[in-house]
Amino acid sequence: MELSLHPIILLLFFPGGLFLFVAGLLYEWVDRKLVAQYQNRIGPRFIQPLADIIKLLAKEEIVPDGVHKGLFIALPIVGLASALAAALYVPLVGFNPAYSFKGDLIVVVYLLSVMTLCLGLAGANTADRFSLVGATRTLTQLFSYEAPFMLSLLGPAIVAGTWQISEINAFAIQSRPWWFAFTQIVGFLVAMIGLMGKLEMPPFDAPEAETEIVAGALTEYSGRGLALFRIGKDVELVIGLTLIAAFFMGGLANPLDFLWKTAILILVVAALQSLFARLRIDQTVGLWWRAGALLALLQLLAIILGRYLQPVLSQFFSGLFGG
Amino acid sequence: MDLETALQSAEALLQPLAVEIKRPEIERVDVYIALDNLKPAVQALVDAHWGYLAAITGVDKPAPAAEGAALTGDVEVLYTFANGGALATLRVRVPYTDAKVPTICDIIPAATLFERELIEMLGVDCLGTPDPGHLILPDEWPADVYPLRKSFTGLNQE
Amino acid sequence: MENPESPQKFVVPIGPQHPALKEPAHFEFTVDGEIVTGASVRLGYVHRGIEKATEARNYPQGLYLVERVCGICSHVHALSFALGTEKLAKVVAPPRAQAIRVLTSELERLHSHMLWLGVAAHEGGFDTLFMYSWRDRETVMDLLEQMTGNRVNYSINIIGGVKQDVNDEIKTAILKGMDFLEGRMAHYLTVVTTDETFLGRTRDVGVMTREQAETLAPVGPTARASGVPIDVRVDSPYSGYVDFPVNLIVDEGCDLLARFVVRIKEMQESIRLVREILDHMPEGELAVRVPRRIPENEIIQRVEAPRGELFYYMKSNGTDMPERVKIRTPSLCNWASVINLAPGYNLADMPMILAGIDPCFSCNDR
Numbered sequence: 094m095e096l097s098l099h100p101i102i103l104l105l106f107f108p109g110g111l112f113l114f115v116a117g118l119l120y121e122w123v124d125r126k127l128v129a130q131y132q133n134r135i136g137p138r139f140i141q142p143l144a145d146i147i148k149l150l151a152k153e154e155i156v157p158d159g160v161h162k163g164l165f166i167a168l169p170i171v172g173l174a175s176a177l178a179a180a181l182y183v184p185l186v187g188f189n190p191a192y193s194f195k196g197d198l199i200v201v202v203y204l205l206s207v208m209t210l211c212l213g214l215a216g217a218n219t220a221d222r223f224s225l226v227g228a229t230r231t232l233t234q235l236f237s238y239e240a241p242f243m244l245s246l247l248g249p250a251i252v253a254g255t256w257q258i259s260e261i262n263a264f265a266i267q268s269r270p271w272w273f274a275f276t277q278i279v280g281f282l283v284a285m286i287g288l289m290g291k292l293e294m295p296p297f298d299a300p301e302a303e304t305e306i307v308a309g310a311l312t313e314y315s316g317r318g319l320a321l322f323r324i325g326k327d328v329e330l331v332i333g334l335t336l337i338a339a340f341f342m343g344g345l346a347n348p349l350d351f352l353w354k355t356a357i358l359i360l361v362v363a364a365l366q367s368l369f370a371r372l373r374i375d376q377t378v379g380l381w382w383r384a385g386a387l388l389a390l391l392q393l394l395a396i397i398l399g400r401y402l403q404p405v406l407s408q409f410f411s412g413l414f415g416g
Numbered sequence: 417m418d419l420e421t422a423l424q425s426a427e428a429l430l431q432p433l434a435v436e437i438k439r440p441e442i443e444r445v446d447v448y449i450a451l452d453n454l455k456p457a458v459q460a461l462v463d464a465h466w467g468y469l470a471a472i473t474g475v476d477k478p479a480p481a482a483e484g485a486a487l488t489g490d491v492e493v494l495y496t497f498a499n500g501g502a503l504a505t506l507r508v509r510v511p512y513t514d515a516k517v518p519t520i521c522d523i524i525p526a527a528t529l530f531e532r533e534l535i536e537m538l539g540v541d542c543l544g545t546p547d548p549g550h551l552i553l554p555d556e557w558p559a560d561v562y563p564l565r566k567s568f569t570g571l572n573q574e
Numbered sequence: 575m576e577n578p579e580s581p582q583k584f585v586v587p588i589g590p591q592h593p594a595l596k597e598p599a600h601f602e603f604t605v606d607g608e609i610v611t612g613a614s615v616r617l618g619y620v621h622r623g624i625e626k627a628t629e630a631r632n633y634p635q636g637l638y639l640v641e642r643v644c645g646i647c648s649h650v651h652a653l654s655f656a657l658g659t660e661k662l663a664k665v666v667a668p669p670r671a672q673a674i675r676v677l678t679s680e681l682e683r684l685h686s687h688m689l690w691l692g693v694a695a696h697e698g699g700f701d702t703l704f705m706y707s708w709r710d711r712e713t714v715m716d717l718l719e720q721m722t723g724n725r726v727n728y729s730i731n732i733i734g735g736v737k738q739d740v741n742d743e744i745k746t747a748i749l750k751g752m753d754f755l756e757g758r759m760a761h762y763l764t765v766v767t768t769d770e771t772f773l774g775r776t777r778d779v780g781v782m783t784r785e786q787a788e789t790l791a792p793v794g795p796t797a798r799a800s801g802v803p804i805d806v807r808v809d810s811p812y813s814g815y816v817d818f819p820v821n822l823i824v825d826e827g828c829d830l831l832a833r834f835v836v837r838i839k840e841m842q843e844s845i846r847l848v849r850e851i852l853d854h855m856p857e858g859e860l861a862v863r864v865p866r867r868i869p870e871n872e873i874i875q876r877v878e879a880p881r882g883e884l885f886y887y888m889k890s891n892g893t894d895m896p897e898r899v900k901i902r903t904p905s906l907c908n909w910a911s912v913i914n915l916a917p918g919y920n921l922a923d924m925p926m927i928l929a930g931i932d933p934c935f936s937c938n939d940r
Contacts, residue, residue, distance in 0.1 A: 132705040222586050225919065226608075293701060296771055304594035304697045304925040306586075369771040371699020373922040374608065376774055441661075443810060444874060468791040471902035472878075473887045494887070496874065501810030513711055524789040526910040530902075537625075552618035552939060563626055 113180055117327025118142040120334070120359060127149050127363035142327070146320050154316030159220035168218070169314070169321035172211035176328040179204035183335050184344075185261045186351045193259045198250055201258065202243055205332065209235045209291065215322075216310025227309025228272070230300040230374045234290060237381035238297075242287030244389035247327075247341040248280040251396050258339070265344030272343045279392045281341045283385050288333040289362060292326055296369035297377055334358050419443055421464075429464055430504070433457045433507040444503045451508050451517065458506070458520045459493065467499025469520075470543035474538035476565045477509075483544035486569055491540050493517055511542060519545040586921060590619050594697060594925045597935035601928075605921050613924075621939040625899055632894040633659050633733055633868065641727050643901065644937045646689060646699035649682045650668055650879040651901070652731040657812060658875035658888040659733045659896075663868045669817065669856040671735035676814030677851045678722065678730050679877075680844040681748075684755065685714040686880035687844075688835045690932045691762065694834070697925035698775045703765060710758045713751045720744055735861025745852050752845045759842050766834045776830040780915050780927040783828055792911045793904050794882020795840060796931045798824045799832035806878040813877075818851055833930045866894045879904050881932050903937035 129136025129400050156165055182197045190197075200337045209231060218227025250256050253264035265272075265353075290297040301309035308314075311322060338354040339345045345354065372380065423445050427437055433453040438446045449457055461467070473496065474573045478489035488511070495506040510517060521528050531542040532551040539562035542548075550557065562568060584605050590598040598619035604612035624643055628636040637659075641652040653675055660667060667675075688711040695703035715725050721744050722728040722737075730736050740748075766772060782790070787800035797804055801824055807815045808822045823839045825832040868890040875886040882904030891897040908931040915927060 132702050134705055208578055222584070226586065232891075295701070298699065302699060302922065304699070305922055307593055342924060367702045369700070370695070370703075370769065370775050372771060373775065373920055387721065441873065459789045465788075468788070470883065471887065471900065473898075473900040475889060475898050475900075496885070496887070498876070498883070500804075503876075505874075505912075524791070525789065525914075526907065529906055529909060549616075550618070551616070552621045554618070563623060566629075568626070 110177065112185075113328045113331060114179060116331045117184075118146065119146070119322060120330050120355075121327045123356075123359055124330070124363055124366075127360065128367050131364060131367040146324060149315075149320035149323070150317055152316040154318055155313075157219055157221070157313045160218050160313070160406060164214065164218050166217045166318065167177040168211045169318045169325070172208040173321045173328070175204045175207035175211075176325045176332065179332050180328065182258055183332055184339050185331075185335055186345075186348045188348075190259050193257060196256045198246065198256045198258050198261070201332075202246065204241060205291065205329060206235065208329055211309050211325075212322065215314065215318075217313075219313040221313050223306040223308070223312045224310050226306045227300050227312065230306075231293070233374055234293070234297065234377055235302055237378040238287045238290035238385070241283050241381055241385035241389045242291065244289060244386070244393050245277075245280040245283040246336070246340060248277045248389075248392055248396055251393070251400060252277075255359060262339045262394075264343045265340060265342075266346050268343070272341060277341070277392060277396070279388045281337075283389045283392075284337050284341065285358070285361065286365070286385065288330075288337065289365065290381070291333065294332055294362070295366045296372045298371055299374045299377060302371060305396050331355075334362075419501050422499050423504070425464070426461070426466055426497075426499070426502065426504040429460045430457055430506075431464065433460070440441065443501050444505065444521065446505045446507055448507045451510065454495075454508050455518055455520065455523070458523050461497055461504065462523050466504070467497045467502070469524050469527055469530070470496045470498040470503070472496075472527065472534055474534050474540055474564065476538060482530050488512060489566075491515055491538050491565075493534065493540060495520070511537075515539055516541045516543055518543050520544055536562070538562050588924070594928070595935075596693065599933075599935045599938075601924075603916065603924060605922065608920050608922065610919055610921055610924060613913050615913060616833075617935065617938050619939065620936055625777060625901055625939040628896055628899040629676060629897065632866070633896065635862075636896060636899065637731060637733060638729065640899070640901070641729060641731075643940055644903070644934055645726055645748050646934060647682060647879045647881065647884075647937070648727045649678050649730070650877050650884055652729070653679060653813065654875045654877040654884055654886045655888075655899075656731040656733050657877070658886050659868065660864065660871055661873045661875060662871045662888060662890045663733075663864050664871075665734060665862055665864050667735045667813075667862060668859045669814075670739075670858045671860050672814035672816070673851050673855055674736045674738075674740055674814075674860075675731065675736060676818060677740065677848060678718070678728060679813075680851075681714055681718055682728075683716065683723075683844050683880045685711050686932075687841050688714065690837065690880075690929070691834070694926065694929040694932075695772075697929045698772065700769075700772055700775075703762075703772075706760065710755065713754060717744075717748050717751045720747055730860060734864040735859070737860070739860060740852070740855065746826050748848065749851060752848055755762055756842070756845050759838055759845065762765050763835070763838045766831070766838065775830065775926060777920060779830045779923050779932050780833075781829045782911055782915055784826075786914070787828075787911070790911045790914055791862075792882070792908045792931065794878070794880075794908070794932075795833060795836045796833040796882065796908050798822075800828045803828045804883070806883050808878045810876060812875070814851070816853075817856070820837075820847055830926055830930050837932075867892060868894070881905055881934060881937070882907065901940050903934065903940070905931070905934045905937050908933065909938075926935070 122139050126136040156162055179201045181192050182201050184190055213228045213232040216224040249261055253261045293300050334355045342354045345351045426445055430447045433449055433456055434447045434449040440446055473494040475492045490509045490511050492509045497504045517540055528546055531545045533538050536553050537541055538564055586603045586605055589595050589600040600616040602614050603610050637652055637655050640655045641648045643651045688707050692707040693702040719725045722730045730738055782800045784801045787797055787802050803822055803824050805822050807820045821843055823836055823843055825836045870890055870892050872889045877884050884904055885902035887900035889897040912928055912931055
């Protein structure tokens with residue numbers, strides 16, 4: 094679906110800015126509510142995430158002693174900004190991305206990582222012990238899931254023959270009903286779990302494990318900084334879900350597609366969150382490098398082999414049987 | 417090991433060190449010992465694997481003091497060992513003026529928390545205990561005020 | 575980001591205010607990266623001087639006071655105080671009272687262990703198990719409320735017996751609750767022994783061998799999970815346990831997993847015992863008279879609290895107030911095991927190892 098809007102509107106309302114805030118808060122609510130339901134709790138009302146953010150924004154922001162003040166204030170803004178920038182390149186709500194160029198997939202993946210980097214730096218910037226341990230864990234986790242997550246997204250890209258998100262989306266729509274989720278099931282799973290690792294959702298919440306290190310890297314944050322980081326995470330959740338739905342679930346052709354496909358994804362994400370106990374950081378790293386990266390790599394090799402050997406093989410077979 | 421054999425074995429172990437041995441209850445044996453014999457007695461029980469240290473209890477026994485005279489009295493320290501249903505208690509008495517017992521942490525490391533409590537609450541010093549810091553009372557608690565002494569009736573709020 | 579004290583020593587303080595701690599205490603873990611190299615503890619943040627306060631109150635008042643030592647195992651404190659006072663006064667409560675006391679003890683053990691199961695699961699980041707076990711715990715809480723009128727401080731003991739009787743209506747309700755819980759216990763046992771992520775957090779973590787257990791002298795389920803067969807209910811049966819014996823639950827696993835298994839099996843044993851008591855409830859009076867002034871005497875009363883052996887030393891002096899009451903709670907014995915076990919494990923394991931002994935800070939800080 095095409096949509097041409099003035100650049101200011103693009104940045105402030107849709108798909109950037111306001112829309113993403115609302116969508117992010119809505120998805121956060123759906124996630125929290127679902128996890129609560131799985132755990133036999135009632136869960137929050139739909140207005141709760143918004144209320145949390147408003148409350149945080151209204152509160153005093155305390156800048157602790159011993160931090161670099163500029164960094165302390167800048168990091169949440171940079172994190173959120175990069176997440177919002179990433180939104181411009183993904184097919185949000187089934188509309189074509191606002192901007193698109195060859196290789197924007199790489200840019201989006203990097204923009205999504207900037208958020209995590211900011212989180213790590215924010216933790217390392219303070220003198221608090223919990224923050225420091227949390228920052229170490231955040232960055233350790235970044236190095237463990239980032240490569241497999243990237244590899245898994247490359248699968249559809251290679252099959253589609255382009256590294257441009259809008260074209261991969263178009264290719265996925267064309268190739269219906271053969272979703273990549275079925276043909277590249279390993280890649281799909283790795284991408285899903287990679288997204289959970291990115292967002293530090295349970296069971297990959299070791300970087301912010303409250304029973305050990307309070308709130309990890311964000312322990313010293315309050316007020317506006319904390320609110321911005323939380324919005325940033327919500328925005329990343331929406332973008333991540335959009336990317337996975339576009340790549341692996343037959344593309345996003347219209348808003349309805351977007352709604353039901355991300356709804357399925359968030360159901361699965363919430364179920365995975367409530368099924369497992371928290372992994373220790375060494376277990377997380379072990380899991381990713383021993384299983385995640387290896388499987389994603391194998392999948393990628395298989396795709397590359399299949400793609401480049403296909404002409405050779407078909408020639409070979411046609412020669413064998415045809416002649 | 418049934419109750420009676422356990423009690424008899426404790427009696428046999430502690431007989432050479434004891435001043436007096438009593439059986440106040442069916443499952444208990446009380447052994448009154450001199451302060452010097454405390455560590456050998458504990459060592460004897462531990463060496464024989466006779467149960468575990470269940471508690472160290474301090475009991476304040478002030479002497480009926482004359483009006484205006486300095487407070488005198490004793491603190492009785494009870495080391496209770498439990499072995500199944502059997503209880504053996506080593507009893508030593510120390511006067512206020514020399515309220516010191518040797519530590520038993522070198523024999524039973526787990527006794528450290530019990531000893532710290534005894535030091536704080538009853539003012540019986542355990543000589544050589546590994547960590548004599550405050551366990552229960554606040555850091556700013558005044559020295560020489562021991563809440564479980566009978567003479568303690570509350571801190572003066574200044 | 576250098577630690578001001580020394581670059582080699584990075585201390586992670588936990589408490590007195592920390593989300594992992596439900597009650598205040600202070601721990602200092604020295605860490606090297608994620609590995610803990612040392613640990614120390616500081617208690618006393620909620621010390622209320624209950625031991626001293628009992629010396630200025632008469633026996634019935636003291637009974638209500640000691641019940642407030644701990645919010646989770648309130649009944650065992652009142653029970654040992656009541657049993658102790660009865661021993662001092664040389665009276666014995668009637669059999670029906672003893673049976674009801676044991677019934678309450680076992681129901682309390684059920685609710686305490688389920689509370690612990692939830693907290694321990696939460697420390698390991700397994701919030702689903704936490705929510706489920708606390709939901710099921712409500713069953714026991716409701717039964718206790720129906721039986722005694724209170725959810726936390728049951729106050730069913732009086733000196734010389736119990737206050738409330740167990741009628742047929744309550745009996746039916748309890749039996750129904752036990753049927754429900756029996757199914758849940760089987761489920762929990764499957765979950766903690768088969769869930770791979772959870773096993774990753776409990777298996778071979780916080781190992782305390784039997785030899786270590788004998789020197790560190792822990793009590794209760796913590797000791798039994800290391801294969802040490804101690805249980806006051808078996809070693810020195812008190813109150814109704816003389817008529818209704820319990821089976822000793824031990825596990826040779828020595829790790830955190832074993833502590834989970836022991837406690838869940840203990841709950842199953844409690845369910846069995848509750849049913850047996852209800853089926854064979856002795857008839858008779860609920861209480862006997864106890865004199866107000868109690869002659870000079872001295873006793874030691876031990877009972878098995880959910881966390882292990884609870885030790886009461888009581889001394890009377892001929893008045894209506896005790897001369898000295900010494901309370902040694904099970905958690906105090908179990909601390910030594912945590913402090914000694916911590917080095918060598920991950921910082922992430924600390925909350926689990928701490929929770930593994932089921933610490934009760936209020937109990938420590940009488």
